[in-house]
Amino acid sequence: MIPVRYVVLLALAWVGMSGSYTLPNLILGIAIGWGVLFLVRDQLRAAKVTVRPWAALLLALLFIKELVLSAMRVARLVLSPRMDIKPGIFAYPLQVERDFEITLLANLITLTPGTLSVDVSEDRRTLFVHGMDCSDPERAKEEIRIGFERRIMEAFR
Incomplete structure (x- = not known):
């Protein structure tokens, strides 16, 4: 069974991203949310991902902040x-x-301007990232570690 709260969250995300706050668009968002969750239902059960809503919101806010700052930097x-x-x-x-x-x-990382995820190693321990400006790769690694990666671990453990 697909949890209703996830369908509602995806529908609200749809409405927010599309910018159309109408009832037909909300109904479309519900249909899309339900369809997406129906398609990935087996993977969700197998992964047993626990979502911490507050931490997930902080991750989303961090992404928005990084998106704006990176766009200005680029x-x-x-x-x-x-x-x-x-x-x-x-x-x-x-x-x-x-x-x-x-x-x-x-x-x-890919959605943030100036960076692009290229590949993941076979053992899934290394992510290869292309940077528009790699003059200080250690700083870039640190920003990813204390930014996105930390927030992901907080939101989905």
């Missing part, structure tokens, strides 16, 4: 007269272990 780099950047790929040692957490971290 805009500043692109608009500067001298493009003094050093693009590159660095290996990020993962602390998260479950496929769901690794996928979420990789997607959050």
Whole structure:
């Protein structure tokens, strides 16, 4: 059975992302939320993911903050007269272990301007990340570790 609270959360996310706060759009969001949860119901049961709502909200707020800051950083780099950047790929040692957490971290990194998740090692202990400016890869690793990865571990344990 699909929990109603998850369908409602996905429907509200749909309404918020689409920007249309109408009853037909809410009904469409409910249908989409139910359909998505129906398709992944076996994986959800197998993963037994415990969601801490407050921590998940903090993760979402962190993502929004990082999205804005990264967009401004990339805009500043692109608009500067001298493009003094050093693009590159660095290996990020993962602390998260479950496929769901690794996928979420990789997607959050990819959705943040200036970074892109490239690959995960066979043993799922290393995430390879391309950075638009890798002049300080250790700082980038630290930002991921104390930012997204920490919040993911808090939200989904």
